Amino acid sequence: MAVLQLEEITMEFGGLRALDLVDIKVEEQQIYGIIGPNGAGKTTLFNIITGIYLPTGGKVIFKDCLLNKMHPWDVARQGIGRTFQNIRLFNKLSVLDNVRVGSHGVSKSGFFGSMLGLPSSRREEKMIVEKAEHLLELVGLGEKKLEYADNLAYGEQRRLEIARAMALNPSLLLLDEPAAGMNSTEKVELMDLIWKIRNEMQLTIILVEHDMNLVMNICEQIAVLDYGRKIADGPPEVVKNDERVIQSYLGAEA
């Protein structure tokens, strides 16, 4: 049974058709890659899954639940975490607080509980901090937890975004170009991290990435978008050798 199923997703901005009848099926605990040239519609697809854009047509089905008209926060609470291509951190909050905010969707303390410091809130707060610190260790930012987020280096910011998304205890994690701007050492570390996250936490990951080496290495299934249309999908070996993919995307790179 697929965790996430996109059926005939179409998205139009004014006259521009950014996505055209895209079908995608992601299985439980898969690492699924989405590749394609700039402007192909990859980020738009993420924005549709996470409820930021309302698709012009088609269905987003996550674990038998139709997400189409849900608010972004409700989608998040269903267990879908994400990172952003153009990093979106809470710049003037500490690194630790960024991750703590990430737990919002899976915690409960209300206005009065928080303000009056009721025991239940305090207990929850303790758990939130522990989880956040654990996640920061996991992504290698334990030392920097008190820095402002915007004081971090670029690669660190990308990892912080992953930690924040993980704080939501997601069962599906969407990563939008997580390796962009990283050097090759950082990329290898990132690959390990993604592996580790998937295996330890048993979640499903969808990855948008331009680095073919990384994608082919790590993804079990890949879809290729071009001008809003899915032109191929399948395991890396199949996609790598697909005629149209080579023509419109891979060929251009090589």
Added chain:
Amino acid sequence: MIWQQLLNGLTLGSTYALIALGYTMVYGIIQLINFAHGEIYMIGAFVGLFLVVNTGLNIGVALLGAMAFCMVLGMLVELIAYRPLRGRASRLSGIISAIGVSIFLSTLMVLIAQTNTRRYPDIFNIQTFQVGDLQVSSLQVIILVVATLLMIGLQLLVQKTRVGKAMRACSQDLEAAYLMGINVNRIISFTFAIGSALAAAGGVMVGIYYNAVWPYMGTMAGLKAFAAAILGGIGSIPGAMIGGLTLGVLEILGVAFLSSSYKDAIAFGILILVLIIRPQGIMGQKITKKV
């Protein structure tokens, strides 16, 4: 009766439109609510008055004089109070700075001219025509004609000239415009100059029409004109014109048919309703924010 109100409303509305244009142009380019704009309008009214009374200039020349003066003033304000903030401060800092300028200018005017209301001398020989049931004063005609001419002029400037093209580029995407080699600072400065000149024209004409000029006249007029700009769709030049006219007409109708004691509340009530129903304003386009 209704036609009479409509005419009065259009007259008032055309002055709102003149002020609203300055707000919308500046906002379109640097996303700043220029709270000092109302004070520029007020100072325009004073300069016009000063020229007419103290130098005996013809009112047309005085109008141009006021416009020229405010052009320089607008550019100065931008240079001193806004430019240093650009790129390194939040939008809120810009707004606070604008409020600072607004307080400064209106207080300055109080020090110079005291708080009492002044009047343009009775030199205009205003005539009133009877057109059917309609009472049309020559002043209304002049205001409508001048306002229309200025707005046509602005449209031509923005649509047909090089500098207008640069202005449009800047309001589309300031950074891209900069990368394309447009001297962004000059364009912004120019935008302030044009907006301020239009506001000054509005100030002089309102001063004559309502026969009153005083240092705090800019506050409420400025707020309402900004409301008009939003009503029309902020950033849109035709929107500011339509917003201004709409607001003027609705305000006069509201006063005529409801109550004059709620005059100042009417404009804002309309604005709030419109924003709730159609957040992008009358002429604004609904865009999906890019994420």
Added chain:
Amino acid sequence: MDALISQYIDPYYLRILMLIGINIILALGLNLITGVTGQLSMGHAGFMSIGAYTSAILSMQMGSPFFLSLLAGAMVAAFFGFLIGIPTLRLEGDYLAMVTIGFAEIIRVFFLNFEPGGKAVGLSGIPQNTTFVLVWTLVIIIIILNAKLLSSRIGRAFYAIRENEIAAEASGINSTRLKVLAFTAGSFLAGLGGGLYAHYMYFIRPQDFAFMKSIELLNMVVLGGMGSIPGTILGSVILTLLPEMLRIVAEYRLLFYGALLVILMIFRPNGLLGDVRVYDIKKKLQGKKVGLWQSSN
């Protein structure tokens, strides 16, 4: 206690201390909305006036006990904050600013025409129940509750909305709900401050709560540093004292005030204490070695 205080403190200074306290309460309310959650409100005085008039009318015309009037004023203001917040907080920054200005103006015009509120003349003879001890007790309680709130799950969500609304939503934060919450809570404090003000001043008029008053309150929040409690307190103290100190230059007072705002924004656009954290100061002082400081902004 109050008798003791008024024996030892000069009435002039006492008055200033009272006003500082009331302004801190008002500004902390606005800080919650604008400083912390990032929703620019330029009509805080409107909510203040609702609290002031409601409580004054209850006290004077219904014979309600002071504390009940005060609470009712705050509740009514909060209710209006809630009511206005729901449809308008979806609006983007500057539109919201305009709506809040508009709403405050409508309130003012309403009171200008409101018979029980004495129309333009206003209300006078409000019982002077607001005491020094009461004001400062409330100030302390509100500061403590505010601090607790801001370092909690809800407070962090407020900051997150200010910092990046889309990322906040992707973390499961219902931004609409939380903005309305911040607006309601902020309006509650505005109403409370308004009630204290009315029962201190003896006499209120609609123009006491005009646009300029909202701006003054906004300046307190911005001057000290957006979203910071110490900053807001500092801003309130300075901007309450400043006009008194500028009294020597009487008519130039506002001229200085205006110029000061511009200069401040040029040289410290984030306010005096904006961005200043104990953690960073310590780090600077001792190189890289930093103790474990729990700092939530």
